[in-house]
Amino acid sequence: NTSVHDFDDEYQGNMTMRKAIVVSRNIPAVKTLMDVGTTRSSEFLNKLGIAIKASQLTASSAIGINVSTEQEAAAFSAFANGGTYYKPEYVEKIVTSDGVTHSYKPSGTRAMKKSTAFMMTN
Incomplete structure (x- = not known):
């Protein structure tokens, strides 16, 4: 029941996710969160080191979280x-x-498919 607006108070209709990310539109972000669901979103965020429960996510979480x-x-x-x-x-x-070197190399974990990472950076 909350009205969502973009910075310019314009609704630009349907667009690809790529364009929505490039031009930083809030409405597609909120719709995507609602379609994906808070459970899957929470799981994805946790893989990225952001410990948040699905119950803590709301529609406005698509725009930003703490x-x-x-x-x-x-x-x-x-x-x-x-x-x-x-x-x-x-x-x-x-x-x-005594000149002894102890090196620490971080070990990474797979957070998403390579194709997903590519699409976001492309």
């Missing part, structure tokens, strides 16, 4: 990484006083 800049950057990086999510790491290596 996440840190670190979470947002890590989630968006999965698109550029071909669909693999890497949890942010603060330490790459430690060199002890």
Whole structure:
């Protein structure tokens, strides 16, 4: 029962998701969330390091949710990484006083299909 508007208060009708993302339209985002459902959306967000329950998602969640800049950057990086999510790491290596180096390499997890990541970055 909530009225949704875009920044320009114009409804541009049907459009592809690609165009909706490019021109940042809110209405297609809300309709997509409603079509996909909060359960599947929550599952997808969790794969991107954003721990949110389906019950916490509402129509306005399609426009934005409360996440840190670190979470947002890590989630968006999965698109550029071909669909693999890497949890942010603060330490790459430690060199002890005796010269021993301990390296830490993050291991990624598949968050989405490569084709999905490609479509988002394309």
